[in-house]
Amino acid sequence: MNTDLLRTFLEVAKTRHFGHAAENLYLTQSAVSSRIKQLEITLGVALFTRQRNNILLTPSGERLLPHAENLLAAWQIAMQEVGAPSNQSMQLTLGGTSNLWDSFLQSVLPKLADRFPNLYLRTEINSSQELMRALLGGRVDIITVLNPPTNIDVESRRIGRLELVMVASQGGLSINDIPKIGHIFVDWGTAFNLQQARLFEEPIAPVLHTGQAHIAMEFLLSHGGAAFLPRTLASPYLEERNLFLVNDVESSSQDVHLAFTRNSDKLAELSPIIAALEDMEIRPETVLVEIDQ
DSSP, rough: OOHHHHHHHHHHHHSHHHHHHHHHHHHHHHHHHHHHHHHHHTTOOOOEEEETTEEEEEEHHHHHHHHHHHHHHHHHHHHHHSSOOOOEEEEEEEEOOHIIIIIIIIIHHHHHHHHHHHHEEEEEEEOHHHHHHHHHHOOSSEEOOOOSOOOOOOEEEEEEEEEEEEEESSSSSSGGHHHHHHEEEEEHHHHOOOOOOHTTTOOOOOSSSESSSHHHHHHHHOOOEEEEEEHHHHHHHHHTTTTETTTOOOOOEEEEEEEEETTTHHHHHHHHHHHHHHHOOGGGGTOOOOOOO
């Protein structure tokens, strides 16, 4: 199987547009169409339907999707592991949401590399749902998420807390003022999102919906509005009075969880890494605090 065909299929499935997929892959639109046609001929099924300029996956395309993801991920891991130096005997694929990479995981990587000199690290950034699929499919070894998984095949450990504060581009505001200046919705997981929605007397449409704290910060500083952000990310701007705390909104601590599959073939190899992540002393700028044992 030509991996380029699968990669093109996944890009079209993601963008639902042949032109956008071509731009992302640095190909012509005719080359993308040709690859999809070649893949359909190879498999003997149609993978997409076109309805009023809307590209939709067929049932066969939906069934192919997880297999294509697993095949490409397995091939990428195989190339990296085969090409890894002989002194790097341990491999770890660590996944997390974009917000957790910003607020936590980036500072953890050098600590892991220092503690495990033979560790070969690979990272993945994705949504919580996609990370769970990758974990169950064996494409990642450990994921960090805000909402602990409920799957019986997955074990989770709480490894820290993330403190979130609501900040605004203007001072002296209350929650009732937020609809006027614009609410920037940052996705901090299902549990917190429900809590966030209850703050408003009536549902309001956000001016921006994002899963990345730094995108929200840039928008907030350049356009204005209010958003929940990690305290340590907002602190320098609060001190310089470029941002202000919203008066009647309390800060919220969100637990950060590590998750791995109970039946992983690599569990013995991963156990010391999992223990290290649980015991690791996290620096204050990671916006995590120690968990009381």
